[in-house]
Amino acid sequence: MIKTKAAMIFLCFIMMAGCGMQASSESAEPDSTNAHTIKDFADRSISFSNPPENIVALGNGDVDIIYALGEEVVGRPTASSLIKEAEQAAQVGSTHEINLERIAVLKPDVILAHRTMNEKDIPSLESLGAKVVLTEANSMADIKKQITLYGDMLHKENEAKNVINQLxxxxxxxxxxxxKPRVLLVYGAPGTYMAALPNSLSGDILEHAGGENIAKDYPALEAFPQYAQINTERVVEANPDYVLLMTHGNEEEVKKGFMKEMEQNAAWNSIEAVKEGNIEVLPADLFGTNPGTKAAEAVAYLAGKLKVE
Known part of the structure; x- marks a missing residue:
C-alpha cells in the first residue's frame, strides 16, 4: 500500500528543491524516460525500467500465458503445471497459500498474483523486492485481457495479438x-458444493460451449459472487440434462461425496441427469483452475460432452 503521508512529504521536498536534488534510488520511481507502466486488474499502476526476466506466477493460467508469449517462469504453483516446460520451475505454493521463503530465493522481478485472493498479500510480496501484478479470470474476455496485459509488460504486444487470434x-x-442442453455446474470440495453462475469462468465456458446454465438466476453468494447455493427444488424444477462437477482436489472423492448428498434427497432421482447417468467430474486442469490459453480446449471438451449422441 502507498504510504500517503510519506509520499506527500517527499513530493513537497522535490517541489521546494526545484527538482534540483535527486531522490535516493531506494525511494524514487524508475526514470520516466525509461520506465514502462502498465495497469493491472486492480487498477494499480506498475512501472518497469526493463521487461521483467525473473517471473513468479501463482496461478496455472498465468504460467500458460507467459509461455505462450515465448517467455518462462522461475516460480510456479505447487499444483501440477499445464506446461511441460514449466515443470522444472520452483514450486512456490499457490494463490491460497504462498511460500514466501521459496519466492525470496528466486529473487523475482515480478510476481503474478490473483486480484481477489492476493491483494492483501501485496506488502509481503513487495517486501521481497518484486513488483506485484494482480489479475483474475472470470470470463474469456478476462483471459484475453490477461494476455494483452502480460504482452504489454513483456514488450511482446505483437505476440499477444497472435495468441489472442489463435484463441x-x-x-x-x-x-x-x-x-442447448440444460446443465448444473457444481464447484465442489468434500462437504462443500456450490453452483457456478454465468459470471464465473466455468459459466462463461459453458456459454461458449453451447449449454444452458440452470443456475443463471440463482442469488450469488456474498463471499463468492461467481457461485450460489444449490437449491434442490429449483434443480429438480429445471431438470438438467447434465450435472458436471469441478474441483481442485481429489476428483473421485468429490464425486463420491456429492453422490452421497444426492442420495439423501430422493428428489434428485427424478432429474434427467441422474436417470441417464450424466453426472461427471470435469478435468481439473481445464476446469478446476484458470486454464489460460487452453480455455479453448475447455470449451471444445465441454461442447463435445454436451453433444446429443
Missing part, C-alpha cells in the same frame, strides 16, 4: 450441440 480461431472452430 479466437480455436473458439470459432468449436462445434456446439444443436440444442
Amino acid at each position: 479466437e480461431n480455436s473458439l470459432g472452430s468449436v462445434e456446439k450441440p444443436e440444442h
